[in-house]
Amino acid sequence: MKRIFRYIIPEEDAGKTIETFLLEHEYTPTCIKFLKKAESLITVNGVWEFVNKKLKENDILETVFLDEEPSENIPSVEMPLDIVYEDEDILVLNKPDNLPIHPTKGYEYTSLANGVVHYYEKQGIPFVFRSVNRIDKNTTGLVIIAKNMLSGSILGESMRKREIHRTYLAITEGELPEKGTIDLPIGRREGSAVERCIDENGMKAVTHYKRLQYANGYSLAQISLETGRTHQIRLHMRAIGHPLPADVLYNPKFEVIERHALHSWKLEFSHPITKELLSFEQEMPEDMRNILRSI
Known part of the structure; x- marks a missing residue:
């Protein structure tokens, strides 16, 4: 995957070094280190330059992020992908159940990463898989994939700052x-190695919920997260006496559904490059809707 970024230097940035300018545009030290690895990855007016070069007004600064090889240890496997949105910098997918984000033991060839690598391989594009938000194997719904190092680093920082707003639907x-x-x-x-628990010495975890519907012993809840701990929603709902049905680890009751009833419904965040506010919603899958029909 190759991505070129182009900047025309305004008057207020004249005199700054390339490195200072890039840091102010959310380039991480890791991104800058990558760009310094080879000639032609940083140019000013078409000429390769060191990062301590001072910029002048109307200079044209270009940076190039290039993945020459796909992700190691992620075999390319053809599978259907439900693409919600794609541009030069991000890919938003609707993930089905029974599909982990990354290859794991027993799922070396059946992960979302395998399918995404194949999707770009068909286009002749080496792709490094960078998942921004992660959901469990049996949680369905929206997932953001960064298509280059810069968008990945910016979105990663947005996650750490809790600027990517995630809303789930759970039964x-x-x-x-x-x-x-x-x-x-x-x-x-x-x-x-897998299970988590409520632990007074553990990491802070905060979940907000709102009941949308109740009938015949089940509630439909809208849930938002302040933190993103492993199994957070599943554990927190169980802790207050309202576990998700069919949770194989924490509530293995499979009368109404075959996997835990949790769906990544809505994502809101600023585009890493354009800063446009983006919002995506994905309706619940059929197995969760069937529970609602039954109640």
């Missing part, structure tokens, strides 16, 4: 309160 057992906030720390369960 829980019992009648949820109308709304509430759960503030319970989460840590690893001793002796397990």
Whole structure:
């Protein structure tokens, strides 16, 4: 994947070094280190320059991010992709259930990453897979993929600053309160590489929820996250007595659905390059809608 960024230097940035200018445009030190690796990745008016070069008004600065090889250890595997949005910098996908984001043991050839690598391989494009938000294997819904190092680093920082707003839909057992906030720390369960637990010595985790519907023993909830801990929604809902049905780790009851009833419904964030405010929604999959029909 190749991406070229072009800047015409305004009067107020004249006299700044290339490095200072790039840092002010959200380039991380890692991005700048990459650009310094080879000639032609940083040019001013078509001429390769060091990053300590001072810029003049109306100079044309170009940076080039180039992935010459695809991600290591991610085999290319053809699979259908539900593409919600794509441009030069990001890819937004609707992930189905029973599909991990990255290859894992037992899913070396059946992950979202395998399919994305193949999608670009068909176009003759080496692709490094950079997932911005991660959801569990059996959680469905919206996932952001960064298409180059710069968009990945900017969106990664947006995640750390909680500037990417994630809203989920979940079906829980019992009648949820109308709304509430759960503030319970989460840590690893001793002796397990997978399970997490509520742990007073764990990492801070905050979940906000609102009940949208209740009938026949199940609630439909809209859930937003302040933090993004592993299994956060699943653990927090169980902690207040309203676990998700069919949660194989925390509530293995499969009467109404075959996987935990959780869907990444809405994402709102600023585009990493254009800064345009983006908002995406993806309706619940059929298995969750079937529970609602039944109640």
